[in-house]
């Protein structure tokens with residue numbers, strides 16, 4: 001049996017997973033192997049990290065976090081998991097604008113697929129990126145910074161442009177968040193005040209099993225002090241939960257971050273799940289479609305119609321929001337976005353038979369999450385990304401088979417082979 005992804009629904013075709021210990025070893029692998037692709041923490045359900053050649057994991061590379069307190073930035077090793085990164089940021093008094101639902105995912109893997117949390121005014125995790133350091137296919141260094149013409153093409157790069165070795169992230173002062181869960185809001189009443197519901201906090205998630213197509217089982221509201229306003233949730237029939245909840249009904253809440261409105265550090269409230277727990281109801285699959293926010297009523301109507309087919313295959317569905325961005329292959333490119341996420345039971349055949357019905361029923365703005373299971377064909381996906389051709393051109397330029405890249409420095413000039421460090425620059 002070959003190497004598998006986290007969910008075990010995919011066996012990578014690659015003959016080996018290589019684990020270089022420094023940039024010199026990575027250069028050797030990249031230049032001596034015909035086809036190489038980076039592997040993150042293997043949390044994608046789609047074959048996006050797969051290749052016929054070699055997979056390269058950066059898990060054994062030096063773990064570097066360089067915090068510039070004046071600039072409020074951190075330059076970090078690409079293979080770090082958010083769970084490794086955020087305590088260091090917090091200890092230095094800094095935070096990220098958002099996190100995904102669990103902290104076990106690698107920083108680069110998350111960014112490369114447009115991974116997101118929730119928040120009307122917060123972009124996907126890729127929007128935190130100020131700089132991308134890539135090793136291109138011939139072992140050269142290419143650094144792109146926000147403002148460079150091709151930067152917006154490289155951040156959500158699907159692992160197709162090279163190996164990201166470091167990312168520079170935008171920080172902000174550390175903050176507290178409290179999260180409160182509400183049971184039993186009604187869809188009709190919630191759709192009538194959708195903006196107020198998703199604006200009830202800084203980061204709001206709606207969870208439903210579609211067992212009852214009229215009810216939103218849980219609304220999770222995460223807010224900075226003084227910024228929660230759950231009036232609309234209550235007006236839609238929501239009631240504050242009488243104890244901690246797991247998003248999947250019937251599963252104990254122990255893996256979940258603290259609820260009940262108790263404030264705590266940003267990194268221990270924004271993810272739904274604690275780092276030390278395996279965040280799963282057992283084996284699972286996931287799909288997600290990111291739609292133009294204006295299409296929410298039609299999309300929810302479509303899902304309510306399909307609820308009898310969806311519910312038997314589903315653990316839970318989560319609705320999240322994110323701000324528009326300008327990153328070419330970001331599912332949130334160019335429009336305020338709502339994510340319709342499905343956590344499926346591990347029935348690949350059943351899920352794959354149902355997905356075309358969901359994809360046909362959702363508005364034309366629906367873009368599948370790059371790291372999750374979908375059946376939409378390439379032409380349809382391409383037509384939903386206005387900057388697709390520019391990405392293809394960028395990829396062709398960075399792929400030596402398609403022409404010579406234009407590196408900014410030689411491989412021999414690669415810095416940072418020394419080892420682990422957390423460095424805080426103070427003035």
Ligand SMILES: Cc1cc2nc3c(=O)[nH]c(=O)nc-3n(C[C@H](O)[C@H](O)[C@H](O)COP(=O)(O)OP(=O)(O)OC[C@H]3O[C@@H](n4cnc5c(N)ncnc54)[C@H](O)[C@@H]3O)c2cc1C
Nearest residue numbers: 038040041042043044100101106109115116158159164371
């Ligand atoms: C339990 C669970 C919860 C999840 N929660 C969320 C969520 O809240 N929000 C959300 O949007 N998604 C979520 N996802 C999806 C997940 O965030 C994405 O699939 C993400 O890409 C996984 O990152 P990874 O590090 O595991 O990357 P992998 O799956 O290993 O790889 C994903 C892609 O990133 C590329 N890549 C990885 N490292 C590098 C690198 N160093 N350089 C270049 N390319 C690289 C790979 O080549 C591949 O194309 C979840 C997945 C799971 C299993």
